[in-house]
Amino acid sequence: MPIRQHYHYQHADGTNLSGVKVGRLKGGINTNFIVYRIGSVLIDAGPSNQWRHVKAFLQQGEPIEQLWLTHHHEDHSGNASRIARLYKLRPLAPALAQQKLARGFRIPALQQMTWGKPRRVVTETLPERLQLDDGSEVIAIHTPGHAADLTCFYLPQQRWFFSGDLYLARRLKYMRADENLMQLMLSLKQVLALDIDVVFCPHRGIDEQGKAGMLDKLDFLIQLCRDCQRLAAEGEHTAAIGEQLLGPPEMMDKITRGNFSKLNLVREALLVDLAQFN
Numbered sequence: 001m002p003i004r005q006h007y008h009y010q011h012a013d014g015t016n017l018s019g020v021k022v023g024r025l026k027g028g029i030n031t032n033f034i035v036y037r038i039g040s041v042l043i044d045a046g047p048s049n050q051w052r053h054v055k056a057f058l059q060q061g062e063p064i065e066q067l068w069l070t071h072h073h074e075d076h077s078g079n080a081s082r083i084a085r086l087y088k089l090r091p092l093a094p095a096l097a098q099q100k101l102a103r104g105f106r107i108p109a110l111q112q113m114t115w116g117k118p119r120r121v122v123t124e125t126l127p128e129r130l131q132l133d134d135g136s137e138v139i140a141i142h143t144p145g146h147a148a149d150l151t152c153f154y155l156p157q158q159r160w161f162f163s164g165d166l167y168l169a170r171r172l173k174y175m176r177a178d179e180n181l182m183q184l185m186l187s188l189k190q191v192l193a194l195d196i197d198v199v200f201c202p203h204r205g206i207d208e209q210g211k212a213g214m215l216d217k218l219d220f221l222i223q224l225c226r227d228c229q230r231l232a233a234e235g236e237h238t239a240a241i242g243e244q245l246l247g248p249p250e251m252m253d254k255i256t257r258g259n260f261s262k263l264n265l266v267r268e269a270l271l272v273d274l275a276q277f278n
């Protein structure tokens with residue numbers, strides 16, 4: 001079933017964005033990926049099993065001169081090596097992603113089935129300040145939590161924000177085993193201090209209510225941490241807290257062998273220092 005969809009978005013100052021949604025499965029935002037470009041700048045490379053469609057999208061516009069990666073995950077970095085070769089460029093990646101991208105990293109079976117396997121790629125370290133073709137400023141903001149290397153891109157002039165996997169959804173039910181909730185919440189808090197008009201999420205799409213959505217997500221997480229910590233103080237065990245607040249374990253826990261689970265979220269919620277969010 002075709003899930004491909006094209007995106008066009010223009011700022012009053014003339015900044016033009018386009019994007020394409022790709023994905024193997026029609027199964028919601030977790031199996032779709034949107035590659036965005038502004039002129040010759042490409043943000044994230046898309047999953048490797050979608051290369052045919054990503055390549056067709058890239059060839060519709062001017063040649064790509066810069067590829068900026070938000071983090072190492074395979075849906076974001078999968079085609080970086082092919083894009084580097086096709087356009088003779090060196091992708092820019094967060095310092096913490098570079099070794100993983102160059103040497104390869106372990107990908108759970110379900111994720112490999114969904115996105116394919118990325119090829120290894122040599123990158124240059126993403127600087128904090130970047131520029132679009134017209135010289136307008138872009139700031140790379142380190143926002144760990146979802147992944148230690150996650151970096152978002154903020155365009156202060158346009159008030160546009162490329163959220164990588166920081167936003168994704170207003171509610172969380174699961175966490176990956178390697179996610180850090182405290183860091184994720186601090187990253188949301190840091191980003192909410194920015195003057196943001198539009199959020200570009202590689203899974204949700206273009207969201208003009210994205211800043212309100214991120215605020216809602218942080219509020220939801222603060223309340224979840226409060227509830228988890230209260231129940232733990234009353235002597236409830238982690239599994240019972242999970243069942244009470246998030247519902248019983250679902251197929252996802254089994255299929256991913258606990259890599260994606262409600263228990264991960266509860267465990268992390270018990271570690272959050274809520275004094276940081278008063």
Ligand SMILES: [Zn+2]
Binds near residue numbers: 071146
């Ligand atoms: Zn990710």
